[in-house]
Amino acid sequence: MPKATVVELKPRKTPVQERSTASVQAIREAAIQVLLAVGKEQLTTTRVAARAGVSVGTLYQYFPNKSSLLQDVLKAHLDRVYGAVEQVCEQAKGRPLAEMADALVTEFLRVKMEHAATSRALYFVNDDVGGMEIARSNMTRGVKAVAAMFASSSDPLRIDAEVMASTVMAALAGVSRRMLESGRVSPKMMQAMRTELDVLARAYVGACVG
Secondary structure: HHHHHHOOOOOOHHHHHHHHHHHHHHHHHHHHHHHHHOOOOOOOOOHHHHHHHOOOOHHHOOOHHHHHEEEHHHHHHHHHHHHHHHHHHHHHHOHHHHHHHHHHHHHHHHHOOOOHHHHHHOOHHHHHHOOHHHHHHHHHHHHHHHHHHOOOOOOOOOHHHHHHHHHHHHHHHHHOOOOHHHHHOOOHHHHOOOOOOOHHHHHHHHHOEE
């Protein structure tokens, strides 16, 4: 009986020199540009290498195949989003809950929608590159940061801070994804979404005090 083929997704090596890091970043940006231009089915490592201005051999030094490249792009994107969440949560510690909610909603949507087309395109490669597990890991990271922020409030909480954080982050992630997948991401719609999510988050955290 023939052995099943195992698709390698991990990068072949980690860039350590400045030139290598620049090459990897150029490849990531090129992958996003090609993905937006032709979609995931027509994206090839050859096209990405040409757009990045590197040889296919250079690309293969870091990424063994198309799937590993897209997985890396997705990881980098989510790391940027949840890194911003961690930063704003650290900065907002000790403030009133309402201000924490405002800061979180504003920063999450800013970084998520900064490159809305990229965010939307990456949703459609999730299933191909283990995106669910990557998203779950980053959501856990975000919930931890938000819970620590909520727990630092002087307001007495009647709900566990981690439960609060999970609820708020699920709302932010769910609404923003729905908006992105609909393709209706105009500045007016983004402002309306930010306003409504701010109302939702403020009302929820306010109800958790008691």
